[in-house]
Amino acid sequence: SIEVVDVRPHERFAGVYVAKFEDGSERLATRNLTPGRRVYGERLIKWRDVEYREWNPYRSKLAAAILNGLKEMPIAEGSHILYLGAASGTTPSHVSDIVGERGLIYSVEFSPRVFREFMEKLVDQGRKNVVPILGDARFPYQYAHYIKGVDVVYIDIAQPAQAKILADNADYFLKKGGHVMLVIKAMSIDVTKEPSETFKQEINVLKERGYEILDTVHLEPYDVAHAMVIARRV
Ligand code: SAM
Incomplete structure (x- = not known):
């Protein structure tokens, strides 16, 4: 090699x-x-x-966003993160590396089959800064008792109304001055490359809920459909 x-x-x-x-x-x-x-x-x-x-930026949208010139990356050593849509842990594993032993990543996943794979990979391997939560991001009160205040809420659940779900979770868990990171379907997949209606709606929801949009990064060529949005509650 x-x-x-x-x-x-x-x-x-x-x-x-x-x-x-x-x-x-x-x-x-x-x-x-x-x-x-x-x-x-x-x-x-x-x-x-x-x-x-x-x-690998083809497997992790956060890596793609960094390679494409993300201006702010609120996840740092020691950060406490709420990660919604952990799947089998590809991006969460790198977030776990970045926040390190003093950091913590609460990782919510609602599919039991996917959650089991996640547990086997990250928790059984001995990553002590990962707190796995089998739960539905639409209902933050269900897991509210597990979580203390976080610096960042990250969402990548590939579902409609993600901005609302993100803001609902942030209302529960985000510390004052904290950041949110949202992966959304960004462009109409056609020649016009106009931002899709969903994209505009999702951004508006964040603004209405009191967020300032700090950065939007498209993920091509690693991922043609999505963008990463970083915002801060003002
Ligand atoms: N963020 C992961 C990564 O980069 O490694 C990939 C996430 S994948 C695109 C979306 C995941 O969100 C799926 O595993 C799906 O089961 C989960 N999901 C969808 N809706 C959810 C919800 N309401 N609550 C929690 N997880 C959800």
């Missing part, structure tokens, strides 16, 4: 790294919180006695 020749911190986001290989190619990576273990078949990269995991 091809040799790594350097790993350096990302120029803007602490906890995110850029690995460089002998053929000149570069890849995003995070420092592996559970060395020796993979979550989704990603490449493990050893550099100067530290192990990193390659972060």
Whole structure:
């Protein structure tokens, strides 16, 4: 396999790294919180006695957003995150690496089958900063007793009315001055590339609920359908 020749911190986001290989190619990576273990078949990269995991932008929309020039990344070392739509844990695993041992990621997933896979991968592998919650993001009161205030609410549930669900969760759990991160269907998949109606509606819901939109990043070519929106409650 091809040799790594350097790993350096990302120029803007602490906890995110850029690995460089002998053929000149570069890849995003995070420092592996559970060395020796993979979550989704990603490449493990050893550099100067530290192990990193390659972060694949075709599998993780947060990686795609970072590569596409995301301006603000509110997830940092020590952050407490509420992650809605954990699936089998691809992006949550990298968030877990970034927030590290002092951080915490409450991860909500409502499909029991997917949740079991998530548990096997992240929790059984010994990631101690992941709190798995089998629950439905539409009903935050159902899991309200598990969660203390968080710095960021992240949502990627591929469902309608995500902005409302996000804001409802933030009402319960988001600390003052906290951020929200929303993955939404962004563009009509046609030649006009006009923002879709859903996109505009979702942005409006956030504004009506008192959020200032800080950044919107489209995810092409990694993901043609979605964008990442970062907002802050004002
Ligand atoms: N965020 C994941 C990642 O990047 O690795 C991928 C998430 S996948 C696109 C969407 C997930 O949201 C699915 O696993 C689905 O079961 C879950 N989901 C959908 N509706 C939900 C809800 N109301 N509450 C919790 N999870 C939900």
